[in-house]
Amino acid sequence: MHTQRGAALVVGLVLLAVLTLLAITSMNTASSELLMAGNEQYRQNAAIAADTGLEQALAVLANVPQDGTVERVGPVAMPDSNVDTYTTESRYLGEDLNIPGFSAGKFIGFHYEIRSIGASARNAATEFAQGAFVVQNAGGSGSFGSIN
Numbered sequence: 223m224h225t226q227r228g229a230a231l232v233v234g235l236v237l238l239a240v241l242t243l244l245a246i247t248s249m250n251t252a253s254s255e256l257l258m259a260g261n262e263q264y265r266q267n268a269a270i271a272a273d274t275g276l277e278q279a280l281a282v283l284a285n286v287p288q289d290g291t292v293e294r295v296g297p298v299a300m301p302d303s304n305v306d307t308y309t310t311e312s313r314y315l316g317e318d319l320n321i322p323g324f325s326a327g328k329f330i331g332f333h334y335e336i337r338s339i340g341a342s343a344r345n346a347a348t349e350f351a352q353g354a355f356v357v358q359n360a361g362g363s364g365s366f367g368s369i370n
Contacts (some may be wrong), residue, residue, distance in 0.1 A: 264346035267306050272340030272348045274300060275308030279336045283354055286312045286334060297341070311337045321357065332356040 279295070286293045296309030315333040334354040341347045 261344060261346065264342040264344050265348065267300075267303070267342040268340040268346040268348040269350075270340065271300050271306045271308040271342065272338045272350045275310045275338030275340060276336055276350055276352055278308075279310040279312050279338060280352075280354060283312065283334060283336075283356065286314055288314045288332070290314055305343045306341070308338055308340045310339075319360070328360055329357055330360045332358065 275296070275298070278298070282295075290313065293312045294309070295312075297307040298309070300306040300308065313335050315335055318331040318333065321329055321331045332355070334356070336352045336354060337349065338352075339347060339349045
């Protein structure tokens, strides 16, 4: 009987140490997953901001100078947010007089490129690029045209 004295205490302490390590590992894993979920939310906010920037740039496409210079807007704060912003760059690329499917010489097509960069907290950023093609009467009369 004297040879087994204290063995239960040692076994109990070892099991307690193993359980403590498992609990600490579980807490670290949960913290990491919470951080990753937050990062994904910020990335999505940046993508929404970049998409909003594209829509805003398309709305004012007629104001882009037709000399190839970049029209830069921003950073612009998103509504209802104090950290999410977007910045847009719109550039005129050139024109096309012979648009397929239209009468030759009656319509003109204007090519544009828009880049929008959305930013959020924790340095989350998303960049979108989109082309725009505006068709207008070759004589310049009428409205700005339609965006495809």
